[in-house]
Amino acid sequence: MARAAKLDLRTFQQELAARLASKTAAQVESSRLGLSSGGDQWLVRLGDAGEVVALPQVTPVPHTHPWHLGVANVRGNLYSVVDFARFLGREAVAAGAQARLVLFGPRAGDLNAGIVVQRVLGLRNLAELAPSGGVSGAPAWYAQRWMDADGRTWQEIDLSKLARDDAFLQIGT
Numbered sequence: 001m002a003r004a005a006k007l008d009l010r011t012f013q014q015e016l017a018a019r020l021a022s023k024t025a026a027q028v029e030s031s032r033l034g035l036s037s038g039g040d041q042w043l044v045r046l047g048d049a050g051e052v053v054a055l056p057q058v059t060p061v062p063h064t065h066p067w068h069l070g071v072a073n074v075r076g077n078l079y080s081v082v083d084f085a086r087f088l089g090r091e092a093v094a095a096g097a098q099a100r101l102v103l104f105g106p107r108a109g110d111l112n113a114g115i116v117v118q119r120v121l122g123l124r125n126l127a128e129l130a131p132s133g134g135v136s137g138a139p140a141w142y143a144q145r146w147m148d149a150d151g152r153t154w155q156e157i158d159l160s161k162l163a164r165d166d167a168f169l170q171i172g173t
Helices: 004-020 025-029
Strands: 031-037 040-045 047-052 066-074 077-083 100-104 113-119 120-127 130-134 143-149 153-157
Touching: 004 047, 004 130, 031 113, 066 100, 066 113, 077 100, 100 120, 130 153
Parallel strands: 040 153, 077 113
Antiparallel strands: 031 040, 031 120, 047 100, 066 077, 100 113, 130 143, 143 153
């Protein structure tokens, strides 16, 4: 089963890379990766997400917040793994077949970290979404809020700002 999931994820990434290669820079800039976590829909700039992988084995780290799941080895590199829903104060993401680890890309700096989400919802084109009102008192890493044609709200995340957020960086209890 794990082998099939790996092949499916690899195929997904290869197809995504092929589709992105055929797009112009403007088309890529207007695309966002859709995620589901904590009962909400989230959007991430493609340049912010370094990679999306199946949830690897995570080694817990003592004396950290419950939302910090631990560290994981992804192709020989250690990454800090955060349950995004739990970081937001919601119910933990179940480590099911659709759970994914979204690794931070180069814009996040030297931070080897990733957020666990319930599932990846695919690409969303901003041209098909309408800007929506912001959230009062939202953290600095909340970017634009969007609404789709079905009335669902999508909150964009700036992963480079999240990577510099004091609350996110303070994993110790």
